[in-house]
Amino acid sequence: MPTTRFQIGDTVMGRWPGSNLYYEVKVLSYDNKTRLYTVIYKDGTELELKESDITSLTIFKQGVSRSRSRSRSRSPGRPRRSRSRSPARTSRQSSSRTTDVRKEKLKEALEVRLTPVVKRLVLCSLIEMFQQEKTETESENQAGGRYNLRRRKDQGDGKTIELEQKTEAETLPQTKPPTASAIKTTDLEFGGRVGVFFLMFLLPVAVLALLILCGQKDASLQSFPLELPALQSLWDCQVFGIVLLWLLFQAVLSLLPVGKLVEGMPLKNGKTLKYRINGFYALLLTAVAVGVAMYQEVDLSYIHVHFLQFYTSALLIVTLLSIYLFIRSCWASEDELAPGGNSGYIIYDFFMGRELNPRIKNFDIKFFCEMRPGLMGWVLINFAMLQAEMKHQNLENPSPAMLLVNIFQLLWVVDGFWHEEKLLTMMDIVYDGFGFMLTFGDLAFVPFTFTCQAYYLVSHPNELSAFWIITLITMNGVGYYIFRKANSQKFAFRKNPSDPAVSHLKTIPTATGESLIVSGLWGWVRHPNYLGDIIMGLAWSLPCGFNHLIPYFYLIYLITLLVHRNARDERQCRKKYGSAWDEYCKAVPYRIFPGIY
Numbered sequence: 001m002p003t004t005r006f007q008i009g010d011t012v013m014g015r016w017p018g019s020n021l022y023y024e025v026k027v028l029s030y031d032n033k034t035r036l037y038t039v040i041y042k043d044g045t046e047l048e049l050k051e052s053d054i055t056s057l058t059i060f061k062q063g064v065s066r067s068r069s070r071s072r073s074r075s076p077g078r079p080r081r082s083r084s085r086s087p088a089r090t091s092r093q094s095s096s097r098t099t100d101v102r103k104e105k106l107k108e109a110l111e112v113r114l115t116p117v118v119k120r121l122v123l124c125s126l127i128e129m130f131q132q133e134k135t136e137t138e139s140e141n142q143a144g145g146r147y148n149l150r151r152r153k154d155q156g157d158g159k160t161i162e163l164e165q166k167t168e169a170e171t172l173p174q175t176k177p178p179t180a181s182a183i184k185t186t187d188l189e190f191g192g193r194v195g196v197f198f199l200m201f202l203l204p205v206a207v208l209a210l211l212i213l214c215g216q217k218d219a220s221l222q223s224f225p226l227e228l229p230a231l232q233s234l235w236d237c238q239v240f241g242i243v244l245l246w247l248l249f250q251a252v253l254s255l256l257p258v259g260k261l262v263e264g265m266p267l268k269n270g271k272t273l274k275y276r277i278n279g280f281y282a283l284l285l286t287a288v289a290v291g292v293a294m295y296q297e298v299d300l301s302y303i304h305v306h307f308l309q310f311y312t313s314a315l316l317i318v319t320l321l322s323i324y325l326f327i328r329s330c331w332a333s334e335d336e337l338a339p340g341g342n343s344g345y346i347i348y349d350f351f352m353g354r355e356l357n358p359r360i361k362n363f364d365i366k367f368f369c370e371m372r373p374g375l376m377g378w379v380l381i382n383f384a385m386l387q388a389e390m391k392h393q394n395l396e397n398p399s400p401a402m403l404l405v406n407i408f409q410l411l412w413v414v415d416g417f418w419h420e421e422k423l424l425t426m427m428d429i430v431y432d433g434f435g436f437m438l439t440f441g442d443l444a445f446v447p448f449t450f451t452c453q454a455y456y457l458v459s460h461p462n463e464l465s466a467f468w469i470i471t472l473i474t475m476n477g478v479g480y481y482i483f484r485k486a487n488s489q490k491f492a493f494r495k496n497p498s499d500p501a502v503s504h505l506k507t508i509p510t511a512t513g514e515s516l517i518v519s520g521l522w523g524w525v526r527h528p529n530y531l532g533d534i535i536m537g538l539a540w541s542l543p544c545g546f547n548h549l550i551p552y553f554y555l556i557y558l559i560t561l562l563v564h565r566n567a568r569d570e571r572q573c574r575k576k577y578g579s580a581w582d583e584y585c586k587a588v589p590y591r592i593f594p595g596i597y
């Protein structure tokens, strides 16, 4: 290759298809006719790249050091969190389940060592990539010519990476990173404008119907009352005041300067937001406040009696908050908008949420709503239902069924607050806008439908034998163990793969420098944490017996949500990890349920 810029065997930085990520690659050959270089990534994937998609290591490093000196988001004295690989990890990877051919290639391929600043840039790019699933760059970009990253040859081992699915015409030009203003939502979810319009009415009405059914003696679907409750019977000013006070109380607790301040994931503009992690303390203080209220002889069964009014009050707040969020999003800068809620259609964006992280000074409205009033409200309502059951059924002690439901769900909520920080890496925070859907989900759906087992038990007593009690405790324990272990393993592994707690796990290396766990729980099914959650959901519904379907609502919701979420997540992972993800799917063929593909 006498006239080319890069020579065979050179180690250079090559752009990863469909993204703005650069990885170390080795030049294998050059085709004079097509003027394309064949390069090999560290996961063994071979691609043909245009010269403009390749840059030399020195130029890349200079670029990085420039961006490092420009970087303002990191304070000088702060220790950097590096995910660079340790020798232990390298040796662990070589023992992972890669094919022999792949192993050979990997031996040759170089490790990507990312400096913390590059890591940060990579994270930003990953978020961009994540966003690009639902967005497309401006037509001006499209006109700029075809994106010429092509796969060299089919590896024949199921490596169906993203490029294979796209024809050249479908792929978008990526010669420069898409600017924030370029991102518009074009791929609409939930049936687009019409779909979300109906959902916006259907969801609140469906929850109201569920509550009406749950509260009446005959909770079977056929016996839904033909006469709906009068509108004024659904409204109570005092109840509305209580709901407002509750929100205010939780907001004050969330602002208390206790607990650590942590940085969220990098935003599109490279900056990070800070979050106060004090949910666990807030839960304890709420418990103290409820204890004091009970000592003052406040009757919590008031919540049971006025349950529908509480729901309508929450619904009104959801509507007002969603309108506020939409209006304020009109003043948000382009890079503060969520990629999924910027279609330009008012109704759609109102539902999906335009702004990604709406904040009033340091108060993050989305993070607050996701965890605080709804989850705490859930525990409080459950406890109120326990009081109501004793009153309603003249019991000296709550029934075993009610106790189990209360304890199981309390455990889940406490666990959520104990691991509050982990929410910051979830797609709900990183990707989804905050609009009607999440506001409704957090402030109305969670506290009023997740409590439906306890609400049901107040007027539908169900005896449990000792055998059933032990079975349900075991089931919840097994579900919790799988859920917690899977989530903690993944979190620990992503934080530090050489952590002794996870370093024994077998992994599949990927071109992004991150590996996929392929043994233990993550080698059993591809979403063990979802499986654990579903087993727990079953243990929460079974105490209500088999007379009606209504107490199984949570389980049905959870399975539907997690199956949809699984599909969404797998699309993202295939995009991010390419052939390595396909290899993982081959090694671990079951999605959520063992034995079910």
Ligand SMILES: NC(=O)C1=CN([C@@H]2O[C@H](COP(=O)(O)OP(=O)(O)OC[C@H]3O[C@@H](n4cnc5c(N)ncnc54)[C@H](OP(=O)(O)O)[C@@H]3O)[C@@H](O)[C@H]2O)C=CC1
Pocket: 426, 427, 483, 487, 490, 493, 494, 514, 515, 516, 517, 518, 522, 526, 527, 529, 530, 533, 558, 561, 565, 569, 572, 573
């Ligand atoms: N009760 C409820 O209403 C709900 C509960 N949940 C629960 O929340 C929890 C979190 O769920 P969610 O955020 O959806 O998904 P996950 O926590 O499962 O996160 C998925 C991500 O994990 C990483 N990953 C996937 N496979 C592997 C692997 N083999 N090795 C290492 N990393 C892997 C990938 O991200 P990357 O590689 O980029 O790190 C992937 O995008 C779950 O336990 C779920 O059950 C969720 C929704 C609703």
Ligand SMILES: CC(C)=CCC[C@@H](C)[C@H]1CC=C2C3=C(CC[C@@]21C)[C@@]1(C)CC[C@H](O)C(C)(C)[C@@H]1CC3
Pocket: 203, 370, 371, 375, 412, 415, 416, 417, 423, 426, 428, 437, 438, 440, 441, 442, 445, 446
């Ligand atoms: C019908 C409708 C509009 C549904 C919205 C769904 C949301 C209510 C849920 C989607 C994912 C959620 C999660 C939690 C709460 C419910 C929502 C927001 C969660 C924060 C609860 C605490 C847990 O420990 C969790 C962090 C695992 C969990 C994450 C997902």
